[in-house]
Amino acid sequence: MFGSGGVRGVGPRWAGDHVPPDSNEPLEVIMMSALSTRSHPGDVVVRCRDLTKHFRYHEQQPGLAGTVRALLRRRHRTRVAVEGLDLDLAPGEVCGLLGRNGAGKTTTIKMLCGLIQPTAGELSVLGERPSRRSFTFLRQISVIFGQKSMLWWDLPAYDSLLLHRRMYDLSRSEFDLAVGQLSELLELGDLLSIPVRRLSLGQRMRCELALALLHSPRLLFADEPTIGLDVLGKRVIRDFLARVNVELGTSIVLTSHDMDDVAALCPRVVLIDHGTKRYDGDLTGLARSVRPAKQMMVTFTAEPQLPDPLPPGVTVVGRPAPDVLQLDIDREWLAEVLTAVSGWGPVVDLEVTDADLDEVMVSVFDGFPEQRSPGESRSA
Numbered sequence: 001m002f003g004s005g006g007v008r009g010v011g012p013r014w015a016g017d018h019v020p021p022d023s024n025e026p027l028e029v030i031m032m033s034a035l036s037t038r039s040h041p042g043d044v045v046v047r048c049r050d051l052t053k054h055f056r057y058h059e060q061q062p063g064l065a066g067t068v069r070a071l072l073r074r075r076h077r078t079r080v081a082v083e084g085l086d087l088d089l090a091p092g093e094v095c096g097l098l099g100r101n102g103a104g105k106t107t108t109i110k111m112l113c114g115l116i117q118p119t120a121g122e123l124s125v126l127g128e129r130p131s132r133r134s135f136t137f138l139r140q141i142s143v144i145f146g147q148k149s150m151l152w153w154d155l156p157a158y159d160s161l162l163l164h165r166r167m168y169d170l171s172r173s174e175f176d177l178a179v180g181q182l183s184e185l186l187e188l189g190d191l192l193s194i195p196v197r198r199l200s201l202g203q204r205m206r207c208e209l210a211l212a213l214l215h216s217p218r219l220l221f222a223d224e225p226t227i228g229l230d231v232l233g234k235r236v237i238r239d240f241l242a243r244v245n246v247e248l249g250t251s252i253v254l255t256s257h258d259m260d261d262v263a264a265l266c267p268r269v270v271l272i273d274h275g276t277k278r279y280d281g282d283l284t285g286l287a288r289s290v291r292p293a294k295q296m297m298v299t300f301t302a303e304p305q306l307p308d309p310l311p312p313g314v315t316v317v318g319r320p321a322p323d324v325l326q327l328d329i330d331r332e333w334l335a336e337v338l339t340a341v342s343g344w345g346p347v348v349d350l351e352v353t354d355a356d357l358d359e360v361m362v363s364v365f366d367g368f369p370e371q372r373s374p375g376e377s378r379s380a
């Protein structure tokens with residue numbers, strides 16, 4: 001909990017909760033009141049039906065001749081980025097949007113946060129139409145793009161925070177409280193006072209998160225927030241997002257190509273392919289439907305004596321060394337196989353795991369047809 005790390009009593013009360021910073025209420029009471037103003041049973045924070053986005057753009061061949069030709073005769077193309085997406089998100093839910101490059105994840109996020117307007121479909125986010133971009137709506141959401149900075153490049157991040165304080169109309173005490181807590185949670189130290197262009201990627205991302213969370217949004221869109229970070233940098237961001245979700249009840253829509261992010265943060269995943277939803281459910285369910293077998297790595301004292309035929313439910317998928325076997329095992333035969341393996345030779349090590357999530361995603365994407373161009377249509 002935010003409170004247990006040295007910020008007890010002020011943890012979840014970020015700017016916007018309008019609780020005086022010197023309140024002595026117990027943390028749990030504060031949290032309950034913070035959460036009760038944020039979510040109502042039966043609410044949905046996101047609801048979209050048949051959400052569709054087609055981009056219309058004109059084609060241009062490279063080179064001067066191409067530029068001239070494009071000026072004289074414009075050929076328009078339409079690219080289908082998102083097609084017929086239905087999605088409901090409950091308060092406090094964390095949902096991972098998965099899909100290969102170009103699947104439509106960022107386009108979906110941009111529509112949900114009001115940056116671009118859908119071509120068709122119904123969309124309601126926190127009870128509002130995002131493209132209206134009302135202050136009430138913008139005050140309750142936040143977005144962080146791993147590949148774009150919201151911070152002023154030449155100024156210390158603190159100056160960007162001050163600007164956001166004005167934009168979100170936060171009082172000085174709300175601002176100081178939020179900055180203090182975020183600095184502690186994100187281990188910012190003196191980073192806020194260094195010009196952003198001098199920060200490393202990991203340091204900058206922590207400052208980006210502080211900026212995104214300054215006004216305590218109810219809904220956070222995080223588009224690849226850990227991209228390019230090392231394992232420790234990723235962990236800081238995952239832990240932070242998990243705490244924001246659990247302790248503040250903030251709903252999160254996350255995209256990431258890092259399956260460790262997804263496994264750590266997203267009980268629910270929505271798989272998008274060519275702009276169309278292909279799966280909506282829990283990650284384990286997806287993994288098991290695609291790669292149902294358990295993986296077993298067994299190390300023997302010497303080369304094992306394998307029976308012929310092998311027992312039912314076992315496939316040898318690799319032999320990294322003469323005394324090591326890599327097996328795929330049907331779940332229902334697991335107990336029998338565990339017993340049988342010890343009869344093949346003295347076992348010194350044995351590891352049973354589910355399929356690696358990256359492998360699962362490779363299988364999922366392999367099952368989809370290649371990125372097609374029929375998603376595009378031409379008009380002169």
Ligand SMILES: Nc1ncnc2c1ncn2[C@@H]1O[C@H](COP(=O)(O)OP(=O)(O)OP(=O)(O)O)[C@@H](O)[C@H]1O
Nearest residue numbers: 055057079081099100101102103104105106107108
């Ligand atoms: N402004 C635009 N004009 C034309 N096409 C666009 C535009 N923005 C996105 N697209 C196209 O829409 C499709 C979906 O793009 P999007 O950025 O949503 O994919 P993504 O799933 O976020 O991919 P990635 O994982 O690579 O970030 C792609 O084919 C992309 O080229």
